[in-house]
Amino acid sequence: MKNNRQILLAKRQVGVPDSSTFTLVKTDIPIPKENEVLVRSHYLSVDPYMRGRMNNIKSYANPFQVGEPLTGDSIGEVISSRHPDFSTGEMVTGTFDWADYSIVEGSGLQKIPPGAPITSHLHVTGMTGLTAYFGLLDIGKPVPGETVVVSGAAGAVGMVVGQIAKIKGCRVVGIAGSYKKTTFLKDELGFDEVINYKNVQDIAQALQNVCPNGIDIYYDNVGGKISDAAITLLNFHGRVPLCGQISMLNSENKELGPRLFTTIIRRSILLKGFIYSDYKEHFEEGRKELAQWLNEGKIKYKENIVEGLENAPDAFLGLFRGENLGKQMVKVIE
Known part of the structure; x- marks a missing residue:
């Protein structure tokens, strides 16, 4: 049964992308294999660097492939796990497809600790x-x-x-x-x-x-x-x-x-x-200090949350129209 929506890169774009750059399809919900986790997306991060990944050029991140889902930093819920470190119902962050459901290697996931607002893990401490x-x-x-x-x-x-x-x-x-x-x-x-x-x-x-x-x-x-x-x-x-x-x-x-x-x-x-x-060996140090400043009220933030997976392309295009104040995100789940 096709219950999984995905947003794919429809074509390489010269100049400013538009709605024709993306396409929404429905697929079957995938099944995790050994050491994999099935996650349901709650929030997707929308970031300017993704524009560079739409070009077929060598960079610090592999280019998106035409006909394949876009991917990005996300927050989601574990639906099914074949990895020993993750259990059903846990909230995690990692790189997911722009989709309702994604298969993610367990090594690429982090559990979200209690305390700070959940969405802050996609910006202040992300x-x-x-x-x-x-x-x-x-x-x-x-x-x-x-x-x-x-x-x-x-x-x-x-x-x-x-x-x-x-x-x-x-x-x-x-x-x-x-x-x-x-x-x-x-x-x-x-x-x-x-x-x-x-x-x-x-x-x-x-x-x-x-x-x-x-x-x-x-x-x-x-x-x-x-x-x-x-x-x-x-x-x-x-x-x-x-x-x-x-x-x-x-x-x-x-x-x-x-x-x-x-x-x-x-x-x-x-x-x-x-x-x-470049600083991945020091991420925990950075997250710890950022979380402390956040808890002390020394760092404040603003979020611009767009509702609905189907609106993710327009949320992305909004970055280049200057619409967002603060962190641009898409809320996938109702």
Whole structure:
């Protein structure tokens, strides 16, 4: 009986994806084999990096295959287990198909501990929170009194970066794309200054106005013109954790920006690209500290939850329309 809905990659897309990039099919509920677990999805994480996996190019994650389900970080319930460490009814997190039901290797699952809200395991103590944590603390190495600028500051990574920087005693400037977002960053999360990049004609001048003493750390989530402007304002020994380039993920042609290497050399600036799995040996350390800050109220978060598996493609496309404030997720189960 076909009771399992799946969302497949229908085709490779040049430029901005649309609804034709995806297709929803119904299949039989799969049966786990030795050391496998059948999980029922409750929440799916929706993340910008998935756009890169829709291209057939070599990267840090294997590309999605046309005609196969998309996959991503998820939370679900164990329905049937042939792995000794998992039992029916347990809540787990791991990489699932975009589907009602998925087969997952037991080695790829983690039990969700009690305490924090369950969905926070997909952001503050999950991939995006750990990305913020290691990118800022290991590459940025913030020092009290320094100025930290965060682009994409109203996203799941950016808002945690800004709050960790505040915990570390820094002055924090956030860049986002709406009044709602910038108001939330300043009034709810305590950012010192915010810039709505859609309301300024010259982003470099806007940054200079709020960073009169320059920038010490620029946490880059967006790339493009915003990053070009921020890098030119970096102080001597400035640091740039290169996390994401969402502004260019759908570009059909390679963009050429300012040639900034002379500035980088003259000011001894560090630019380092990274992915959160670079730090997998330290995940528990990061989760523990993030959970402590969450429990102490030092880190707050915002979630944008879209109801229904069938709406997962539109939730994904909403990332590129700038619709989400905080973590974008899909609630699968009623």
